[in-house]
Amino acid sequence: MSVRPLTPAGPRVTHRGARFGGLDGLRAIAVGLVLVYHLFPTVLPGGFLGVDVFFVMSGFLITSLLLRELERTGRIDLLGFWRRRARRLLPAVALVVLVSTSLALAAGRDLLVGVAQQIAGAVFFVSNWVFIANGTDYFARDTPELFRNFWSLALEEQFYIVLPLLAILVFRFRSRLTWALPLIALGVGSAFLMASLANAGADPTRVYFGSDSHSFGLFLGAAMAVALSRQAARALTAVGQAVSLTVAALGFGVLGYLALTLQEGSRASFVGGFQLATLAGLAVVWAITREGAIAGRWLDAQPLRWIGERSYGIYLWHWPLLLIVTSIASGLGLGASPLVAAVTLALTVAFAALSYRYVEQPVRRIGLRGAFARWFSPRSYTQRRKRISIALALVVAITFPLTGVAVAIAPERTSSAEVILRGQQQLEADRDGAASGADPAEPGDPGAAAAERPAPRFAVQGGDITAVGDSVMLASYPELTEALPGIEVDAAVSRGLWAGVEILADMAARGALRDIVVVGLGTNGPVDAEALDELLRIVDGRKLVLVDAHAERDWIPEVNAMLTAFAQAHRGVALAGWDAAVAGTPEFLAEDGIHPGPEGGEVYAAAMRDAIESLFTPGEATGWAVPRR
Incomplete structure (x- = not known):
């Protein structure tokens, strides 16, 4: 037209x-x-x-x-313009989707959550609206989508549809x-x-x-x-x-x-x-x-020009490859290694260069049918072209069915979402039971089996503890109630320390704080020294346990160092070493390397219990006026 x-x-x-x-x-x-x-x-x-x-x-x-x-x-020429845009954009998109989805199938199932919607959004250039509809958080790093970076490509393609129509008018x-x-x-x-x-x-x-x-x-x-x-x-x-x-x-x-x-x-x-x-x-x-x-x-300058000519492919490849390499490295216990960035960068440049030379440029110059004829026509084979054709055929033959398998078996939720849901469901069930006045020792009640277990080796019981935490504590809730029956837990996803301070202040105002306060809120952001001081004021002489954080996030080392120093500086404050306790056992965690499964929940509960016990050793005393010696 x-x-x-x-x-x-x-x-x-x-x-x-x-x-x-x-x-x-x-x-x-x-x-x-x-x-x-x-x-x-x-x-x-x-x-x-x-x-x-x-x-x-x-x-x-x-x-x-x-x-x-x-x-x-x-x-x-509208159709001609859109045809040229499709030649430029679609071949690389198809290749990235097929190869990345196939690699993700081998790397970790968490990467496949919602992959069918993501592929549809990528192919039809509406990824940005798909992510908006799904409630995706672009800036979250916990459960990133495999093709999250395609949002900008979708926005550009929508512009390419609108612009020539607008141009015809103006x-x-x-x-x-x-x-x-x-x-x-x-x-x-x-x-x-x-x-x-x-x-x-x-x-x-x-x-x-x-x-x-x-x-x-x-x-x-x-x-x-x-x-x-x-x-x-x-x-x-x-x-x-x-x-x-x-x-x-x-x-x-x-x-x-x-x-x-x-x-x-x-x-x-x-x-x-x-x-x-x-x-x-x-x-x-x-x-x-x-x-x-x-x-x-x-x-x-030639180096910049070389990269710029391949920048489209570099942009498309880098994000899914980063997630895949990170997932594999986390499974090997190397998630924080600088090798992740190095390997991702090397693979990104290599894949983008190959895609540019053997897929994008041929389609752009002579169209899809012409490129297919060049790739797979025996009459035009030289020895080099034959090797290229065989390689392309193998890539398509392997990745196309694997992509179908990945779409078919993609989980509904990530493993981290599953363990968080497990804790959330038991927490809500326990709250509903308490609200209805059910007998905690009644057969079938989750607290019955825990009540029959031997008491902890120290005098403190779960009924003496108020715990406020984030999604890590929430995922550990079933194991916490088993190790410390009667513990009161207020935990939620994406909660930071200041939010916990406000919750504890409200509890203190209502007289609802118990004798021991546990706070596990270092995962979702830096810890403010002012917030720790305010926390100390609120607990008002009660014993305080701070749970450190375990995650491959930039602020975690500083958070843990600050919590450790704070606990060492004050009597009546102890550190629960969750980070050290779970290190070296990635199998106890979900694929994100942050949230504990059942085994990890037991480790979390044990770290909390050991910290509480340390507060009752000889020489330890409640009171903030005298520094810890």
Whole structure:
């Protein structure tokens, strides 16, 4: 389907060469930001902004291609445009989905949760809305989806559907300003929507994934392409070169600063952060794509250009490979090893390079049917082509049925969700039983068997203990009630220390705190010294046990060191060494390496019981005025 504008004699659109200088180098930098963010998150906490740089480039480049087509032919061929986009995007998507799903089948079943929906979202380019509908948390690292990174590809493809339709409407007018205004309005509107949703307290994932709230980079990049179409090929003067270099340096400086300081999912990122990064990306794209711009030539250096040409594949491959390598390493007890990042990076570059050369480029140049003829036509076989054809045939023959198997046997929930659900169900059953006044020794009651067990080897009973914790404590609940019958547990998913302080303050105000307080809240974020001091004030002379954390997260070593130091500095405070107790036994944990199964729950309960017992050894005393000696 071709559409000819009503007035093709509008502003002259400058025809330039087949490529813009510097964009491949900028792609390399953008994908590098994303890789560092995922592989080394503490180095570049705001590296996710690399995606927004891609959005600006995509909007600018695709609109420039439409303008060239309009100048050359006087019309826009919609079907031809969408066919070229499909050739460019779909082959790599298909290969990544088939290979990654097959590898995930061997690596760990947790990676397959929801994989059918993810594949459908990837193929139909609606991944972002699938994740929003499923309540996915983009910034959570506990149960990441195998194809979570496809959200941005979906958003771009939706833009590629809308843009040419919008262009057909606006290109009917003569004024270039009239062409650009709708694009500017859509971009500014999207940026304001992101900020307003964040200010209204909307879910961060909804704000981040939404096509309506996160497409301003695409539309503003498109608007810049339209606005600058007349001046695109004008050679820069000496002053112009100086201005171009200055603007590029400022743009890169802003992006670097934001990548180093912006925090994921924060209000600051949505209210100003992404918007400022987009403006910086626009400045850089403007500066490097001017005809003869020195900054563009610098970015065309061969290593950067090589990476930039393969940046699409690098972006697609890196995330599923990171999850697969991490899963395998965790099973081997190497989850925190720097080898995970090194192996992921090596595999990502290798797979992206092979995909680019043998799949993406052939399909892009000669179409899918032409590529199939080249791959599998015996008449065209040379010895080298024969080896390539055999390799491709084997990849498809192996991964296609394995992907079907993976979809068929994908679990409904992750192993961590299963053990948390197990604890949650027993906790709710016990609460319901207590509310109904059921006799705890009644046959069939969960407390009956526990009550018949020998009492602990110290005088403390479960009825003396109030425990507040996160999902780790919740997963251990069945074993806690068995080891310490009558213990009162208040545990929930994704709870941090300050939330626990508020819960304990409310209990203390109601007179509901027991003589021993156990707090296990170090898994979900850094621990604040002020929160520990407030906790000490609330327990008010009661004995206190702090459970340390076990997880491959950046803040865990600091959390454990702070909890250890706090316990050593105060009498009446003890540390339950859950981290040391469970280390070296990954089989006691779910696949995420964090949440305990039944065996891990026993270890958790034993660590808690040992810490409580230590508070009743000779020489230990309650009271905060005298430091521990």
